[in-house]
Amino acid sequence: MNIESPQVAVMTGGDALVQGLKTHGVDTVFALPGAQIYGFTDALARNTDSIRVVGARHEQTSAYMAFGYARSTGKAGVFSVVPGPGILNASAAMLTAHGCNAPVLAITGDVMSSFKDRGRGQLHELPRQLEILQGIGKWAAHIEQPADTSWKVARAFQEMSSGRQGVVSLQASWDFFTRQGAVQHQAALPLQPNPPVDLDKIDDAAQLLKNAKSPMIFVGSGALDASTEVQQLAEVLGAPVVSFRGGRGVVADDHPLGFTVASGAKLWAQTDVAIVIGSRFELLDIRWRHRPAGLKLIRIDIDPTEVRRIDANVSIIADAAEAAQALTESVLRTGVPKHRTDEIAAVKATAEEDIQSIQPQLSYLKVIREVLPRDGFFIEEISQVGFTSIFGFPVYKPRTLVTSGHQGTLGFGFPTALGVKVANPDKAVISICGDGGFLFAAQELATAVQYGINLVTVVFNNNAYGNVYRDQQETFAGRLLGSELVNPDFVKFAESFGVQAMRVSSPVQLKTALEQAFAADRPVLVEVTVPRGSDSSPWKFLHPNF
Structure with missing residues (x-):
């Protein structure tokens, strides 16, 4: 040439x-x-x-x-x-x-x-x-x-x-x-083809589900683009869909079958078939630990190395949407298990009541959800409010809750939220930080101002690495080392970059501040003052068997 x-x-x-x-x-x-x-x-x-x-x-x-x-x-x-x-x-x-x-x-x-x-x-x-x-x-x-x-x-x-x-x-x-x-010049290459759905294995899975009394579906990041197909499968089976972190919003939390880990844990002991779609399923042996007697496990994952990490009765290596659709069709042919609509609704309602004990986090999350539009983005952080959001913040659409996944990377939230806002300039985006994590990248307030990234950032300031502080108090006889923090005046700090800033100390005040922040069309920081050590521990819902 x-x-x-x-x-x-x-x-x-x-x-x-x-x-x-x-x-x-x-x-x-x-x-x-x-x-x-x-x-x-x-x-x-x-x-x-x-x-x-x-x-x-x-x-x-x-x-x-x-x-x-x-x-x-x-x-x-x-x-x-x-x-x-x-x-x-x-x-x-x-x-x-x-x-x-x-x-x-x-x-x-x-x-x-x-x-x-x-x-x-x-x-x-x-x-x-x-x-x-x-x-x-x-x-x-x-x-x-x-x-x-x-x-x-x-x-x-x-x-x-x-x-x-x-x-x-x-x-x-x-x-x-x-x-x-x-x-x-090289044109874009075609994506490598998805593994073909093994219809024999799909039928094997449907046979397991035919006589299931208490099936439950678990979804992770691999199911983010399979929301329609997963919801259809759930509705056919009458099975709750549990998402821990990565799969939040695959089935909306206000759908009768949309479950968090708090509600899912209440049905775990009686679960007889677990369908795991695009998830590492750390709930099995890291979070919940106690496997129900006689549990049958169906795994759907596009990554062949992933399905080898946990022994399953049926392992289907395939795209989540394609496999979920095929499984729905096979279940309809093979036989649909009896639904337990009333039991599922009662469990979900009970779990919602139970988590209200995690205060003040739940009260703050409630007002954030009230102000944030349904399609708005919520970026959590390794903090007391962030941990609580895993089960306490309703999510309605895939990708609208952004977490650091199993890495649990302290300080990821604020800089990640800047990227979310750049990608979604016309959507409401909120970054929820603890004081410790926020200061990992607080200088990027300058970036927000320089590039017109109109992010709303909420910093919960308890002058501590809250989790470390609690663990040292409760597990190590109160020997504190490195968990107590001395912070700047976050309002003055933000204002020095040209960021609008406010300070509040209650959920009611936060709601008013957020309404003003989302209307401001500029970067805004809201500091929420929280007395050190006053947060309830969310861990009984995240690690109930510890």
């Missing part, structure tokens, strides 16, 4: 990367510029008409914003930071995104190609960086020449979005980004 062909052009590695992102429909990149990626950020600067670039004050925030963007939309979140300390700073967010099966692409640099693998200690050199990136995520590659770029970008998107989604990374040497070469 000759050099003048429209499919081939001479360009820098940085330009080739940008071209590859455009080919894959990327409209936003979260980037913190630095020497090794100057060529890439300059290429982005010349393409701001088609790709918005959002900066940050810390590499970790760039990656968290990409995670929030991806998690809330299902589309690829892309970020770029310098190698070595830059990518290591971002690694906590990458690990969080990968654990939550979010499609995130990391782009980073490396030492000059003439110094690669020589151990000369060039700026930001990280030995075996590519191996580290491969260990954090699903796939990673080094781009040697501009000519390799289009293909490597296409492969990255194919790996990231096929099957069980996750984090992928591309790295290139410092000089690659400004080096010119002939680049052939």
Whole structure:
């Protein structure tokens, strides 16, 4: 193919990367510029008409914003930071995104190609960086020449979005980004095909369900795009659908069969068939622990390695929506178990009454739910209110509750919420933080102001790492170490960045403040003062068998 062909052009590695992102429909990149990626950020600067670039004050925030963007939309979140300390700073967010099966692409640099693998200690050199990136995520590659770029970008998107989604990374040497070469355009590659649904196994599962007296469905992140099919299966079976974290909203909490872990735990002992869709199912052996006698287990997961981690009576390796639809059809042919509508309603009502003991968290969550629109986004944090939201905050749509999943990454919430708001500028987005977690990335208030990210952030200030404080008090005879905090005046702190700020001390005051905040059309911070040690422990609903 000759050099003048429209499919081939001479360009820098940085330009080739940008071209590859455009080919894959990327409209936003979260980037913190630095020497090794100057060529890439300059290429982005010349393409701001088609790709918005959002900066940050810390590499970790760039990656968290990409995670929030991806998690809330299902589309690829892309970020770029310098190698070595830059990518290591971002690694906590990458690990969080990968654990939550979010499609995130990391782009980073490396030492000059003439110094690669020589151990000369060039700026930001990280030995075996590519191996580290491969260990954090699903796939990673080094781009040697501009000519390799289009293909490597296409492969990255194919790996990231096929099957069980996750984090992928591309790295290139410092000089690659400004080096010119002939680049052939590569169209987006088709996704790898989903495993075909094994209809014999589907029928085996339907036979188990035919005589089930107390079936229950459990959903995780792998079911986020199967809401319609899961709800249909649940209604045919008359089975509650339990979501712990990742699957919240797959079936709305105000649906009669939408269950949290608090209500699900009340039916667990009598459950005879558990259908687990797109979930690690940590409730089985980590949270609830005691497996009901004679329990039959059906697992549906697109990842063949996942279904091998827990022994099941029937394991179906398939896309969640496709398998749930097939199972519904098979159940209708085979026989539908008797519904227990009244029992399920009574259990759900009892659980709702029980959790009201977790105060003041439930009262604050109630007013947040009243103010936040049904399709608004709620980003929790590792905090007393965040823990309580797992079972105490009603969720109505998939992806509208964003968590850090099993990683439990303290400090993820506020920077992730910035990315959610960037991805959903016309939706209400609220970030719920504890004082400890918020200060991991509080400087990003500057980012919110600079880029017009009109996020509403609520900081619950109890001057403590609340969980650690409680554990030290109750388990270690009150020997406190590192759990008591000295905080700034959060209102003055926020105002110093140009953020509107308010302070409240009751749920009623919070409701008024939130109504004002969502109407403000600017970044707003609300501090909620909470006396240290006054929060009820939510753990009896999260770990009832501890």
